[in-house]
Amino acid sequence: MPDAPSVRARQRFRAAYDADPAGLWAAPGRVNLIGEHTDYNDGYVLPFALPHTTVAAAAPHEGDGWTVVSDDGSPVHFGAAEAAEPGAVPGWAGYVAGVVWALRDAGFDPPPARLALGSDVPVGAGLSSSAALESSVLTALVDLGGLDLPVDRRPAVAQRAENAYVGVPCGIMDQSASVRSRAGHALFLDCRTLDVEHIPFDVARDGLAVLVVDSNAPHKLVDGEYANRRSTCEAAAAALGLTALRDVTDLDAALAALDDDVTRRRVRHVVTENQRVLDTVELLRGGRVREIGPLLTASHASMRDDFAITVPEVDTAVETALTAGAYGARMTGGGFGGCVIALVDADAAETVADAVRRAFADRGFAAPDHFVATPGPGATRLE
Known part of the structure; x- marks a missing residue:
């Protein structure tokens, strides 16, 4: 049976842009098995990725800036100026703009792109729907732009998007779980060194x-x-x-x-x-x-x-x-x-x-x- 977020993301992309996406990228929400409010204290956490995901359907385009559409069906466009100023794009689209900003702040040149999102990660439930959104968009833009950003560095970029652009002072656990988890395992993360161990679960x-x-x-x-x-x-x-x-x-x-x-x-x-x-x-x-x-x-x-x-x-x-x-x-x-x-x-x-x-x-x-x-x-x- 087709994955519902994937189907929704693809359909929204076609409806918004009258074209097919270049690809689909998924990132999961997470459950933290144990280790709460320890991440920003340089401590230890043990999350695992959920089967619930946010999917980004995306494609590069020749125009200026980035356009994204989500549940309400209304595309949000932002250009280089908005992507250069934290907080300039409000609401849910700010997480997308934050990823663009964080990539540029880290020295990368994310390609202008069109995106559409689909998700079954519950919002407001403490299951890191924001990290799933950031991580799916980040993974899509890295691939579309051929950016040399190793997987182990990606959680910090996504976290910076949320901290510095959106203004939420989260630790690095959520993004690490969304990016670095492995099926059938919990992710033992040292939030100081960022070393991980996949613990059978x-x-x-x-x-x-x-x-x-x-x-x-x-x-x-x-x-x-x-x-x-x-x-x-x-x-x-x-x-x-x-x-x-x-x-x-x-x-x-x-x-x-x-x-x-x-x-x-x-x-x-x-x-x-x-x-x-x-x-x-x-x-x-x-x-x-x-x-x-x-x-x-x-x-x-x-x-x-x-x-x-x-x-x-x-x-x-x-x-x-x-x-x-x-x-x-x-x-x-x-x-x-x-x-x-x-x-x-x-x-x-x-x-x-x-x-x-x-x-x-x-x-x-x-x-x-x-x-x-x-x-x-x-x-x-x-x-």
């Missing part, structure tokens, strides 16, 4: 599944909360005389050196979360998949109590999943809404999802969505 082999529950609670990162957490962490590292919180070696001593309780709790989350990532990786290397469950649950408690980024919907989803038999559960993503993941027996996934649905109904929350996530590949040319 074939849960189906062990009769398990990763259930993703979209809480459908509002998920907003540009409203200052994410930036506030990041600035607090950076200030704490500076107060401790460290480059980043990744460098804390004695947590008790670090906490004692800080005089603000909120800052202490933020630091405790980052330091303990880094260790949970390392512990999870070690268990997965040994094939002990079920045993990562308590680490997932501890991660959620830390995000709730120390980092204060959960909301009642995701707390309810986690608590209900655990009661219904999940080995572990946690919120995934930047917080303040979005998704929960639960490690469950494969034949119990629908039972757990139904328990969460009933719990949401009992509390008057909007009905959640759910799906089972299978680790997929990173950005690639489809044709």
Whole structure:
């Protein structure tokens, strides 16, 4: 069966430009198995790519600038001037302009192009729809222009598009997962060195599944909360005389050196979360998949109590999943809404999802969505 985002991207390209695209390029959203708000602290993360993708249908053209069309069917055009000024292109098209800007800022000459996008990555769910958009467009422009940009450098370019052009202070995890993931594996990323290791994560082999529950609670990162957490962490590292919180070696001593309780709790989350990532990786290397469950649950408690980024919907989803038999559960993503993941027996996934649905109904929350996530590949040319 044809991939729906690919079909939509191709159809939109033909409708907008009365021509066929030169090719289709796909990049996935991601689920972060564990390691939240550690990436911008030079720490460790363990995401994997979703089968959900954003597809860019694209072709070079002789005119000036770049034109892109997406869900609303209205093409957005921007020229070299807009691509040279961060923030000049607003809305979703700003992510496309940001990629052009970041490529030029890195010394590359992306070709003028026409693009059309199709996606099935849920927006606002904490599954990195923005990184999927950036990575698909970046991969398309690199190929169309024959740009000599190695795969391991591409996440930093996409991240710079989001940080400097769009103005979202995300870390490098999302773009790394979208570009560098491998099917059947989680991506163990050292966010300081950018070294990666592909960790086998074939849960189906062990009769398990990763259930993703979209809480459908509002998920907003540009409203200052994410930036506030990041600035607090950076200030704490500076107060401790460290480059980043990744460098804390004695947590008790670090906490004692800080005089603000909120800052202490933020630091405790980052330091303990880094260790949970390392512990999870070690268990997965040994094939002990079920045993990562308590680490997932501890991660959620830390995000709730120390980092204060959960909301009642995701707390309810986690608590209900655990009661219904999940080995572990946690919120995934930047917080303040979005998704929960639960490690469950494969034949119990629908039972757990139904328990969460009933719990949401009992509390008057909007009905959640759910799906089972299978680790997929990173950005690639489809044709």
